[in-house]
Amino acid sequence: MDFEEIYKTYWQKVYRLCMGYVNHTDQAKDLAQETFVKVWRQLPNFRGESAIGTWIFRITTNTCLRQIQKEKRMPKSELPPHMKLETSEVTIENHIQFLHQCISELKEIDRIIISLELEDIDQKEIAKIVGISEGNVRVKIHRIKEKLTKKFKENGY
Amino acid sequence: MDTNIDFKKIWNTQEVQKLEIADLYKKADRLKRYKRYQLMGANAILLITSCIIGGIWYRYQPEYVTTKIGLVLAILAMIIFLIPYNRWISLLKTNEGDNNKTYLRQLMQLKQKQIFQQKWMLSIYFVMLSLGIALYLFEYVSKMTGFWGIVVYTATLLWIGINWWYLRPRVIKKQNAKLDELLQKFEELNNQIQE
Numbered sequence: 001m002d003f004e005e006i007y008k009t010y011w012q013k014v015y016r017l018c019m020g021y022v023n024h025t026d027q028a029k030d031l032a033q034e035t036f037v038k039v040w041r042q043l044p045n046f047r048g049e050s051a052i053g054t055w056i057f058r059i060t061t062n063t064c065l066r067q068i069q070k071e072k073r074m075p076k077s078e079l080p081p082h083m084k085l086e087t088s089e090v091t092i093e094n095h096i097q098f099l100h101q102c103i104s105e106l107k108e109i110d111r112i113i114i115s116l117e118l119e120d121i122d123q124k125e126i127a128k129i130v131g132i133s134e135g136n137v138r139v140k141i142h143r144i145k146e147k148l149t150k151k152f153k154e155n156g157y
Numbered sequence: 158m159d160t161n162i163d164f165k166k167i168w169n170t171q172e173v174q175k176l177e178i179a180d181l182y183k184k185a186d187r188l189k190r191y192k193r194y195q196l197m198g199a200n201a202i203l204l205i206t207s208c209i210i211g212g213i214w215y216r217y218q219p220e221y222v223t224t225k226i227g228l229v230l231a232i233l234a235m236i237i238f239l240i241p242y243n244r245w246i247s248l249l250k251t252n253e254g255d256n257n258k259t260y261l262r263q264l265m266q267l268k269q270k271q272i273f274q275q276k277w278m279l280s281i282y283f284v285m286l287s288l289g290i291a292l293y294l295f296e297y298v299s300k301m302t303g304f305w306g307i308v309v310y311t312a313t314l315l316w317i318g319i320n321w322w323y324l325r326p327r328v329i330k331k332q333n334a335k336l337d338e339l340l341q342k343f344e345e346l347n348n349q350i351q352e
Contacts, residue, residue, distance in 0.1 A: 019171065029174045037184055040182075042253065099164060131256030
């Protein structure tokens with residue numbers, strides 16, 4: 001697989017994973033860009049020990065985890081007002097916005113796991129990306145979905 | 158609890174910001190150049206300092222062995238100070254393609270190594286540079302009158318003392334504060350995985 005093909009196939013998934021982690025469009029774009037720069041640089045050394053997708057998502061999530069090194073993440077309580085939903089009702093238009101907001105309130109590793117799950121990545125693969133057992137992934141996903149459902153219902157979904 | 162909300166459907170409604178591949182190549186190039194300049198800059202300082210010291214050696218032809226040892230120690234101090242710039246790029250690498258758990262462990266080890274290096278490197282640097290200066294001065298001070306010799310050495314020792322007891326701890330503290338904070342954050346992330 002050459003780089004341009006990888007780029008076309010994975011840009012959307014990588015961008016959305018980053019968006020799930022940071023809940024900020026510009027930051028997500030920067031992180032996705034950084035991920036692909038790393039993929040481009042390291043592609044000649046990729047030996048196919050894992051599936052190319054697993055490898056790319058590992059780089060993506062590691063890039064997300066490492067970004068705290070560059071800047072301190074804004075504490076949740078200090079989110080600028082425009083990033084918080086004013087309405088208490090979840091409407092069809094702001095579903096995705098609300099989902100992103102709920103995900104951003106989760107712990108970092110949970111954000112990664114749920115974003116991978118929503119991106120329709122196999123749980124076996126998620127286990128390989130994060131480095132935990134498949135059973136653990138299943139339990140975590142179940143708990144996270146429960147939390148999200150609760151929040152959606154509390155907001156009139 | 159009922160978990161029948163179709164989050165995947167909602168997730169798939171999001172818009173994705175596009176990026177031209179040409180912009181990506183530009184960014185990759187910029188990064189590569191920046192890293193190269195950073196490395197070249199650090200080594201240029203080393204080279205210039207060594208040339209100046211070498212020039213002094215050649216121009217003034219010191220007679221005493223202490224002067225020569227002093228000069229060598231000063232150059233060595235510079236080299237020790239600059240080693241991390243070269244080593245962190247080559248040896249202390251993390252593998253981005255590893256899983257999150259392994260990667261976080263690597264990041265934690267990297268930070269611990271950096272904290273250790275900064276503390277010891279700086280101390281060794283100060284000791285060698287101070288010793289170098291003291292030895293270098295000996296030849297010239299010994300040709301002065303006793304009074305001026307005492308003045309010069311008192312001033313030098315005072316300067317070394319300020320460096321050791323005031324500047325060195327401050328620099329170490331400042332440099333390590335950020336690393337400590339990051340290490341703590343990475344430990345937190347690692348704990349999340351273990352949960």
